[in-house]
Amino acid sequence: MSLKLPLRELRRRPTRFLVATVVLAFLSTLLLFLGGLLDGLYLGSTGAIRAQDADVIVYSSTARDSFLRSRITADVRSEVDAVDGVDAVGGLGFVLLGADVPGEADPADVAIAGYELAPKGVPEVSSLYDGQGVADRRLEDQGVGVGDTLLIGPAKTEVTVVGWVEDTAYLQQGTIWVNLATWRQVQNANRPDAAVADDVVQALVVRGSGDLAAAIDTATGGATSTLTVEEAVLALPGVEQQNSTFNQIIYSTLVVVLAVVGLFFSLLTLERLGLYGVLKAVGASSGRLFAGVVLQAVVVTIVAFVAGSALAMAAAAALPSGVPLQLEPSRFVFTFTALLVASVLGSAISLRKVLRVDPAAAIGTSS
Amino acid sequence: MTVLDMRDVRKVYRSGDAEVVALDHATLAVDHGEIVALLGPSGSGKTTLLSIAGGLLAPTEGSVVVDGEDITGHDARRLTAFRREHVGFVFQSVNLVPFLTAEENLLVVDELGGGKGGRAARERARALLDELGLAARGSNMPSQLSGGERQRVAIGRALFNNPGLVLFDEPTSALDTQLGEQVMELIRREMKARDTAAVIVTHDTRMTHYADRVVRIVDGRLTADPVPA
Numbered sequence: 001m002s003l004k005l006p007l008r009e010l011r012r013r014p015t016r017f018l019v020a021t022v023v024l025a026f027l028s029t030l031l032l033f034l035g036g037l038l039d040g041l042y043l044g045s046t047g048a049i050r051a052q053d054a055d056v057i058v059y060s061s062t063a064r065d066s067f068l069r070s071r072i073t074a075d076v077r078s079e080v081d082a083v084d085g086v087d088a089v090g091g092l093g094f095v096l097l098g099a100d101v102p103g104e105a106d107p108a109d110v111a112i113a114g115y116e117l118a119p120k121g122v123p124e125v126s127s128l129y130d131g132q133g134v135a136d137r138r139l140e141d142q143g144v145g146v147g148d149t150l151l152i153g154p155a156k157t158e159v160t161v162v163g164w165v166e167d168t169a170y171l172q173q174g175t176i177w178v179n180l181a182t183w184r185q186v187q188n189a190n191r192p193d194a195a196v197a198d199d200v201v202q203a204l205v206v207r208g209s210g211d212l213a214a215a216i217d218t219a220t221g222g223a224t225s226t227l228t229v230e231e232a233v234l235a236l237p238g239v240e241q242q243n244s245t246f247n248q249i250i251y252s253t254l255v256v257v258l259a260v261v262g263l264f265f266s267l268l269t270l271e272r273l274g275l276y277g278v279l280k281a282v283g284a285s286s287g288r289l290f291a292g293v294v295l296q297a298v299v300v301t302i303v304a305f306v307a308g309s310a311l312a313m314a315a316a317a318a319l320p321s322g323v324p325l326q327l328e329p330s331r332f333v334f335t336f337t338a339l340l341v342a343s344v345l346g347s348a349i350s351l352r353k354v355l356r357v358d359p360a361a362a363i364g365t366s367s
Numbered sequence: 368m369t370v371l372d373m374r375d376v377r378k379v380y381r382s383g384d385a386e387v388v389a390l391d392h393a394t395l396a397v398d399h400g401e402i403v404a405l406l407g408p409s410g411s412g413k414t415t416l417l418s419i420a421g422g423l424l425a426p427t428e429g430s431v432v433v434d435g436e437d438i439t440g441h442d443a444r445r446l447t448a449f450r451r452e453h454v455g456f457v458f459q460s461v462n463l464v465p466f467l468t469a470e471e472n473l474l475v476v477d478e479l480g481g482g483k484g485g486r487a488a489r490e491r492a493r494a495l496l497d498e499l500g501l502a503a504r505g506s507n508m509p510s511q512l513s514g515g516e517r518q519r520v521a522i523g524r525a526l527f528n529n530p531g532l533v534l535f536d537e538p539t540s541a542l543d544t545q546l547g548e549q550v551m552e553l554i555r556r557e558m559k560a561r562d563t564a565a566v567i568v569t570h571d572t573r574m575t576h577y578a579d580r581v582v583r584i585v586d587g588r589l590t591a592d593p594v595p596a
Contacts, residue, residue, distance in 0.1 A: 285444070
């Protein structure tokens with residue numbers, strides 16, 4: 001089916017579509033920005049947990065699924081070890097602190113993470129000596145380099161960076177992965193109120209098979225609360241609230257897109273009723289005319305999205321590095337798809353008007 | 368041979384409980400190459416007759432055969448295809464697609480029929496424009512043409528698919544007398560050259576001598592005039 005007519009109109013009368021295109025371009029930028037902030041916040045908060053190469057994470061039952069409140073003793077650990085289906089168990093602990101970076105005036109925000117079972121992309125813990133750690137790449141922005149010895153927290157505990165890892169941030173802070181002994185040293189020196197004994201960790205990461213969570217919580221007699229890694233990600237402070245807040249704003253913006261496209265093409269259709277009458281009289285079907293409206297909406301949306309994306313990328317490049325904006329390819333795909341759906345739905349508002357155009361109205365009208 | 372054969376056609380509009388008879392047992396036959404002027408005051412039913420003859424409206428009673436095709440019971444989809452293939456329309460108001468050139472306005476008919484506007488179609492459009500005295504105007508937009516030129520482009524569009532029947536709705540009402548006569552002369556020449564039947568609705572008696580026959584319509588009823596001199 002030839003749809004030359006609507007395409008020619010777009011080409012020859014671009015100014016007619018300019019306002020809608022500009023408005024949609026700004027809405028595209030807004031959607032990408034909101035999505036980018038959400039992704040940035042989400043990825044920056046959850047990297048250390050998403051990286052866990054494990055099936056479940058075990059917290060103490062009183063911790064309400066928070067690492068900082070959780071304590072797992074050696075007794076509980078041995079109960080977990082003994083559960084059927086458990087293949088490997090490793091301790092995990094976090095502490096959030098400031099760190100003095102050599103040659104930098106401002107301290108860096110770091111998360112010191114003690115581990116036993118290596119998360120994805122993190123070297124085996126046996127490769128690290130006490131006092132050594134591999135740092136998340138985002139700390140590079142705060143002046144950290146490989147070979148630097150950072151002075152962690154008020155106690156100025158020394159940790160030397162020996163390599164980089166990617167995408168393992170924890171609650172917007174760059175993680176430094178260390179062995180459990182180093183983590184305990186940092187924790188106890190800088191947070192004496194929350195000191196941990198030598199055989200105590202905050203949580204356990206567990207590899208295994210079967211319904212591990214239920215089996216573990218039963219075996220410990222309710223002393224533990226076990227979550228899958230995905231649940232643990234959402235249990236991080238603020239993550240779920242961030243997701244739902246941003247998604248609500250994003251979906252509301254999409255409703256605005258739908259309304260903009262709907263109103264714009266309704267008005268355009270209203271203007272064209274006379275022409276549609278004539279075209280129907282000379283043999284155009286309603287389907288063809290409506291397909292033309294949808295096609296124009298889709299083309300306008302594509303052009304607006306390209307312009308909006310360029311604007312979003314330019315703005316993202318100009319932002320200070322502290323803003324957690326991250327433009328992921330998947331976000332572009334989602335935004336583009338959502339815009340297309342909204343514009344097709346929006347243009348469908350004109351369908352009734354197009355269907356109701358009476359070709360007989362073309363006769364006997366003088367204007 | 369008869370191109371348009373309307374028999375005993377009634378068209379009744381209902382508004383609430385009242386019935387308005389727009390066309391009352393109208394019978395009209397138009398042969399190949401014949402030009403019929405349909406004359407009548409406003410509200411007499413001439414628009415309704417033209418709409419039914421062109422497959423824009425379905426009659427309440429009676430039968431309509433155009434170019435050998437009985438369209439009386441056609442649904443909207445079949446009527447759309449029928450109009451595209453068998454009937455040409457020239458409307459009263461300026462009705463060209465404003466963002467297409469004169470040549471492209473002719474090709475619209477081809478494109479609506481699924482044609483790709485290929486070389487043969489373009490050549491046909493150019494030949495038609497040449498015949499209509501618009502050879503140099505093919506690439507002009509409607510806004511760059513005079514009223515008479517626009518009406519000639521509309522005539523070209525109506526003729527593009529070689530229809531058996533062309534229906535004209537007050538084709539000269541927007542033109543002054545001189546231009547109107549030129550357009551009527553052109554219509555007569557083109558219809559005769561193609562042996563195409565035409566029904567021309569008009570209220571301008573100065574134009575009726577271009578027709579072979581004048582049919583009057585009053586209150587939905589047809590009465591024939593003697594053949595004009």
